[in-house]
Amino acid sequence: MRRRTPDDLAYAASLTLAENWHSETLEEFEGFYSHAPAGCLVAERDGRAVAIGVATPYGDAGFLGQIVVAPEVRGQGVGSLVVNALLSCLQSQGVRSVYLNATAAGAPLYERHGFRMIQPSLRYAGKVRGASHAHVRSMRAGDLDRVCSLDRLWWGQDRGFFLNRRWGLYPDLCQVLEQDGAIAGYAMARRRGEKLWIGPWCAATHVAAPEALLEALAQPGVEVQVHAGVLASSARAIRALGCLGLAQSATAPWRMVWGHDAALGQQMEILANGTSAKG
Known part of the structure; x- marks a missing residue:
């Protein structure tokens, strides 16, 4: 090695x-x-x-x-x-807490190293039709400190490096949702050809329709193919993706943990992960 x-x-x-x-x-x-x-x-x-x-x-x-x-x-x-x-x-x-996503074929290898299954990490895909919302706007550089602060609170650790990098690479695919004059949610995505890979996608629990953040990623009336990964425990994300008409893949990897389960990324505010290798 x-x-x-x-x-x-x-x-x-x-x-x-x-x-x-x-x-x-x-x-x-x-x-x-x-x-x-x-x-x-x-x-x-x-x-x-x-x-x-x-x-x-x-x-x-x-x-x-x-x-x-x-x-x-x-x-x-x-x-x-x-x-x-x-x-x-x-x-x-x-x-002290190590997480990963494992396919059914790979899970036995990780179990031999002391990892244990927590829950499925579901995969969704489909087309989302763009729409504008008065309370959703493009993320600005000045928003990043607040977004990183919320993310640290909701996700459980500081992943500000990756959030700043995502905004730097894809500023046109970063949105924030405001309520009562304050940021209450955000979504980031990256482009692969004609497809968007969603994540992170997060919103405060009082946000009634967090799917508005995903609709704002595309021009109004324009359909875009999206992919998202959500934990099975995230009923809010599953409901929101259902409202958008996205379909769940037949197979799903397992979120696994080694050591103490600190519930990293399992809070209700977390709707979609960034990638399986970095949460």
Whole structure:
């Protein structure tokens, strides 16, 4: 195992693309590397990269993600090597709660390392017709401090680096919802071709129709294809996505935890995650 270098980022993106993980792109790997390069790892055999993984720390909690083993070395213990190295990386930083999303095929590997299932992480997709709302507007640079403060309160840890980076890359896909003159919700998205990947999407519990934030991501009357990941416990998100007509995928990964479950990202205000590798 070794720490990833900038030269490894394209290889990492090629592995996730081969797995059809369309949300885990070179742009995402660049973000992880900028945030916590010590958690971006590569496994080598005979001087050749054969596996990748990312450990993202947030105070005393963290996420594992983007763990991919090249097909030619699967079943040879490489995956366990990567998981052990990622866990050690987070433990050395004082992390006590580690989360990840696992497919049905991958869950047994993580269970052998002490992870346990919490709940399904549902996937939704479909077309949303854009609409304007008087209480929803584009996010401005001056909003970021307040958005990050709300996110830290609702999500449970500070992920301001990723929120600021998302706004910097896609300012046209960041919206805030105001009530009584104060920000009460926000949604961010990123564009992949003609599709939008939603997240984070959050709103105070008194917001009656948080789906307005998603409708504001597109021009009024224009339909856009969107994808969103929500935890099964988020009844508000499921109801809102149903109002928009989005369909739930037949299969869903499992949110799993190692160590103490700090309920990271499980509050009612959290509607959609950013990505499975960083919450």
